[in-house]
Amino acid sequence: MDIPRVTLNTGAQMPQFGLGTWKLTGEDCVRAVPVALEMGYDHIDTADVYGNHREIAPALRDVDRDSIWITSKVNRGSLRYDDVLATCEKNLGELEVDYLDLYLIHWPDPEAPMEETFRALARLVDEGMTRNIGVSNFMVEHLTEALAVAEAPIVNNQIKFNPAHQPWDVVELCREHDIAVTAYSPLMHGDAPENATLQAIAEEMGRTPAQVALRWLLQQDMIVIPKATSEEHLRENMDIFDWELTPQLDQRIRALA
Numbered sequence: 560m561d562i563p564r565v566t567l568n569t570g571a572q573m574p575q576f577g578l579g580t581w582k583l584t585g586e587d588c589v590r591a592v593p594v595a596l597e598m599g600y601d602h603i604d605t606a607d608v609y610g611n612h613r614e615i616a617p618a619l620r621d622v623d624r625d626s627i628w629i630t631s632k633v634n635r636g637s638l639r640y641d642d643v644l645a646t647c648e649k650n651l652g653e654l655e656v657d658y659l660d661l662y663l664i665h666w667p668d669p670e671a672p673m674e675e676t677f678r679a680l681a682r683l684v685d686e687g688m689t690r691n692i693g694v695s696n697f698m699v700e701h702l703t704e705a706l707a708v709a710e711a712p713i714v715n716n717q718i719k720f721n722p723a724h725q726p727w728d729v730v731e732l733c734r735e736h737d738i739a740v741t742a743y744s745p746l747m748h749g750d751a752p753e754n755a756t757l758q759a760i761a762e763e764m765g766r767t768p769a770q771v772a773l774r775w776l777l778q779q780d781m782i783v784i785p786k787a788t789s790e791e792h793l794r795e796n797m798d799i800f801d802w803e804l805t806p807q808l809d810q811r812i813r814a815l816a
């Protein structure tokens with residue numbers, strides 16, 4: 560199965576679909592990540608604060624590092640210059656890899672000067688510790704400030720976006736600046752299957768509500784990172800590339816906001 564790529568403003572090709580790993584910890588994580596990679600997942604989304612880098616690492620030992628996209632994030636509270644460098648170095652050690660594909664500021668932090676954080680991120684790029692940098696949970700005011708101070712290109716903004724939560728103003732600003740959008744919590748934290756509209760569309764399409772939510776986000780040109788633990792969910796979430804929602808169905812989901 561070919562997972563589509565999004566071309567970032569650095570020229571990097573980011574898989575448009577990946578495995579979210581928030582709350583995927585311990586044995587569940589050790590078991591699920593290799594199952595996902597075996598299935599064809601080639602993009603893992605993690606973060607310093609998820610505390611699961613060491614559980615992801617074993618799955619990465621047996622694969623060609625260059626064939627997997629790894630995103631991690633530095634948390635607020637660690638956004639001063641030296642803290643960013645030290646956290647990234649720690650994260651690389653935990654994951655047992657030499658570089659990240661993408662390192663994000665997890666949340667904006669008014670306590671840390673943004674210019675200082677971006678100076679540290681640019682250094683990580685210069686030193687080859689990450690190939691791209693970006694942000695997460697940056698709303699319009701945060702992104703506007705970031706664009707004014709960032710030394711290296713901001714390639715990605717990872718925000719909560721799903722049928723029930725549609726902050727289009729941030730998406731529009733990202734598009735103006737050629738910043739790719741990753742939709743987190745794409746399954747509404749697991750509530751997508753209970754949504755009546757998604758259920759009705761799923762029935763019409765012969766799909767599941769989770770697949771309808773993910774497919775809809777792909778059609779908005781967003782990157783999706785559903786979290787799943789069971790083999791059944793992992794497989795179901797991947798089956799979204801060879802069918803389409805009509806413009807009418809797209810509008811019905813937009814109207815859920």
Ligand SMILES: NC(=O)c1ccc[n+]([C@@H]2O[C@H](COP(=O)([O-])OP(=O)(O)OC[C@H]3O[C@@H](n4cnc5c(N)ncnc54)[C@H](OP(=O)(O)O)[C@@H]3O)[C@@H](O)[C@H]2O)c1
Nearest residue numbers: 579580581743744745746747748749769785786787788792
């Ligand atoms: N940047 C940020 O601040 C931020 C914040 C939140 C999330 N994220 C990222 O985004 C990822 C996804 O978001 P999320 O974890 O909040 O929630 P989500 O992906 O919207 O939903 C995950 C939940 O949906 C269930 N699920 C998965 N596939 C399913 C299916 N096909 N049918 C029914 N239920 C299904 C999972 O259950 P099982 O696990 O039991 O399969 C889990 O309970 C995170 O893991 C993380 O990587 C980033």
